[in-house]
Amino acid sequence: xxxxxxxxxxxTDNKDLDNNLVKVLIEKFASKSINRVLLIHxxxxxxxxxxxxxxxxxxxxxxxxxxxxxxAAQLKKIEKKVDILNLQHEILKNCRLSEKLEEFxxxxxxxxxxxxxxxEFKPDFIGLTSMFSQSHRALIQISNFIKSFxxxxxxxxxxxxxxxxxxxxxxFDKFVNELSDIDYFFLNEADLSFFNFVKVFNDKKSFxxxxxxxxxxxxxxxxxxxxxxxxxxxxxxxxxxxxxxxTGSLTKYGKIGSFFCLKPKDxxxxxxxxxxxxxxxxxxxxxxxxxxxxxxxxKVSSVIEELKILKFDYNIDHVLWLDDDFLYNPxxxxxxxxxxxxxxxxxxxxxxxxxxxxxxxDEVIHAARDSGCIGVNIGMESGNREIxxxxxxxGTVENFLKAAEVFRRYEEINARVFLLIGxxxxxxxxxxxxxxxxxxMDLDWYNVSLLQPLPNTPIFDSMVKEGLLDPKQVEFTxxxxxxxxxxxxxxxxRDRLSGNFSEAFNVLDLNEVPNKAKLDDLWAYMNFHLNxxxxxxxxxxxxxxxxxxxxxxxxxxxxxxxxxALYFLGYLENRIFGKIRESTIKxxxxxxxxxxxxxxxxxxxxxxxxxxxxxxxxxxxxxxxxFR
Numbered sequence: 177x178x179x180x181x182x183x184x185x186x187x188t189d190n191k192d193l194d195n196n197l198v199k200v201l202i203e204k205f206a207s208k209s210i211n212r213v214l215l216i217h218x219x220x221x222x223x224x225x226x227x228x229x230x231x232x233x234x235x236x237x238x239x240x241x242x243x244x245x246x247x248a249a250q251l252k253k254i255e256k257k258v259d260i261l262n263l264q265h266e267i268l269k270n271c272r273l274s275e276k277l278e279e280f281x282x283x284x285x286x287x288x289x290x291x292x293x294x295x296e297f298k299p300d301f302i303g304l305t306s307m308f309s310q311s312h313r314a315l316i317q318i319s320n321f322i323k324s325f326x327x328x329x330x331x332x333x334x335x336x337x338x339x340x341x342x343x344x345x346x347x348f349d350k351f352v353n354e355l356s357d358i359d360y361f362f363l364n365e366a367d368l369s370f371f372n373f374v375k376v377f378n379d380k381k382s383f384x385x386x387x388x389x390x391x392x393x394x395x396x397x398x399x400x401x402x403x404x405x406x407x408x409x410x411x412x413x414x415x416x417x418x419x420x421x422x423t424g425s426l427t428k429y430g431k432i433g434s435f436f437c438l439k440p441k442d443x444x445x446x447x448x449x450x451x452x453x454x455x456x457x458x459x460x461x462x463x464x465x466x467x468x469x470x471x472x473x474x475k476v477s478s479v480i481e482e483l484k485i486l487k488f489d490y491n492i493d494h495v496l497w498l499d500d501d502f503l504y505n506p507x508x509x510x511x512x513x514x515x516x517x518x519x520x521x522x523x524x525x526x527x528x529x530x531x532x533x534x535x536x537x538d539e540v541i542h543a544a545r546d547s548g549c550i551g552v553n554i555g556m557e558s559g560n561r562e563i564x565x566x567x568x569x570x571g572t573v574e575n576f577l578k579a580a581e582v583f584r585r586y587e588e589i590n591a592r593v594f595l596l597i598g599x600x601x602x603x604x605x606x607x608x609x610x611x612x613x614x615x616x617m618d619l620d621w622y623n624v625s626l627l628q629p630l631p632n633t634p635i636f637d638s639m640v641k642e643g644l645l646d647p648k649q650v651e652f653t654x655x656x657x658x659x660x661x662x663x664x665x666x667x668x669x670r671d672r673l674s675g676n677f678s679e680a681f682n683v684l685d686l687n688e689v690p691n692k693a694k695l696d697d698l699w700a701y702m703n704f705h706l707n708x709x710x711x712x713x714x715x716x717x718x719x720x721x722x723x724x725x726x727x728x729x730x731x732x733x734x735x736x737x738x739x740x741a742l743y744f745l746g747y748l749e750n751r752i753f754g755k756i757r758e759s760t761i762k763x764x765x766x767x768x769x770x771x772x773x774x775x776x777x778x779x780x781x782x783x784x785x786x787x788x789x790x791x792x793x794x795x796x797x798x799x800x801x802x803f804r
Contacts, residue, residue: 238430245416334362559613
């Protein structure tokens with residue numbers, strides 16, 4: 177028994193299930209059964225985080241709840257009625273269809289959708305999922321709302337955010353107290369554990385089948401079944417209940433992945449999972465703690481069958497692989513790519529989640545290109561050898577440079593790189609190493625993020641131990657997953673690129689560790705030098721077009737007020753088409769007048785809308801600004 181500050185947590189591995197525990201469980205499951213299950217995917221954040229303008233532009237993420245689709249497929253095997261409600265989709269759809277902010281009510285949309293579906297479907301059990309911690313407040317609000325008008329409904333919750341927060345003893349109390357209306361917390365992958373739970377709940381016996389679950393006995397007493405239940409081979413090869421995921425309609429109201437801008441605007445995009453887990457042990461990542469050690473791959477035949485359904489039944493023409501280690505088995509990867517070609521699926525695909533650099537061999541990427549690959553992200557994170565060793569990154573500087581050499585041979589593939597700054601005790605000099613290696617890689621774009629330590633990860637634990645992080649001060653909603661997008665928080669009114677970042681490395685000692693305030697300047701410095709400045713050096717027509725589409729995506733969707741992106745959009749228009757759209761010039765002039773801080777940046781680098789009008793560009797100040 178573990179006594180927490182405000183809760184009692186009893187842990188069991190099923191081998192010591194005494195009569196008292198069995199009696200408690202029987203009483204907990206008494207006089208109820210689960211035959212109708214409603215699975216709910218919450219909005220990515222609550223009303224305070226939602227940006228109406230970003231939603232109206234169609235930029236916010238609209239991923240299908242793939243994991244819920246897999247759970248639904250399992251429940252149907254034991255003849256349970258299942259429905260899925262995607263509240264993120266409902267929010268985005270209502271936002272896009274509204275005429276103005278005044279007629280859009282965020283909370284009213286999701287509350288009406290939940291109440292309507294409950295009244296129509298009449299579930300015995302409602303399951304909530306949470307991938308990212310920014311949906312934390314939404315979980316609280318939804319579970320409270322459900323219990324307020326249907327107290328008898330059983331509520332469970334699962335997903336990465338649930339697993340991380342419940343498994344970490346430093347955040348357990350705060351988490352379960354805030355989610356006081358959740359009856360069951362499902363940990364790790366729930367394919368088998370949730371399947372077993374429903375059977376045990378209905379039979380009131382075979383409690384030894386329970387695992388990956390924390391059961392709330394009362395307000396402050398919990399039982400945790402610690403034995404791990406990984407999905408069976410049959411479950412790994414399951415195809416989700418696509419008919420419940422609104423497959424094919426999601427990208428009408430939002431975006432999926434990082435490469436949608438390379439596709440026509442009316443493209444239908446969705447996600448597919450071909451394996452689970454990751455060979456890496458990166459200290460900042462929760463994949464290993466969620467999926468366990470190693471990688472488990474689906475049969476190629478199963479993946480191809482799912483792709484056929486998506487292509488021919490739902491008219492999907494692009495997929496994003498959800499895998500965390502997509503190229504884990506080179507032979508199987510090539511086999512999959514060859515089968516895509518052999519079956520004439522005629523789809524394109526991308527790896528937004530990132531690839532391990534060491535896996536990017538020429539023969540693999542050649543087959544990937546032939547099967548429709550148009551974009552990848554490479555997980556580099558740091559170019560400093562000491563940092564790479566500390567965070568247990570499965571890659572070296574040499575791996576990154578070799579992978580970049582391979583991708584430079586395949587211009588059809590838009591190759592980007594993930595970079596992270598703000599690691600514990602990371603110095604200015606170490607960040608400069610990252611910049612220099614990235615610059616030498618010479619790939620298409622660099623997505624720079626600030627480290628966000630997540631509970632139940634090694635880096636979170638080490639930062640707590642070193643006094644760099646206080647778990648008592650953790651606010652779950654303030655955590656941002658690196659590749660997540662909510663639209664800008666309402667409090668963030670300025671693009672970080674509009675700040676004076678030119679002096680970011682102007683410090684007396686490069687071995688100093690930058691504070692949090694300085695990290696914003698370093699982010700902007702890296703974004704400017706590794707992305708926008710390098711546009712001036714690009715000569716290849718294919719790459720100019722790819723980068724034009726991405727910069728246009730920034731100006732139209734991601735950050736319309738970004739005057740630097742608008743200026744370079746005009747530059748790229750001139751390079752590619754020989755002319756610059758009047759709309760680009762007008763937008764730039766309007767926004768420079770509106771945002772004085774952007775005019776300051778333009779004065780600093782001698783930039784002006786006149787250059788776009790005359791097509792006479794002078795980049796001397798930018799070109800002469802060297803890396804420190």
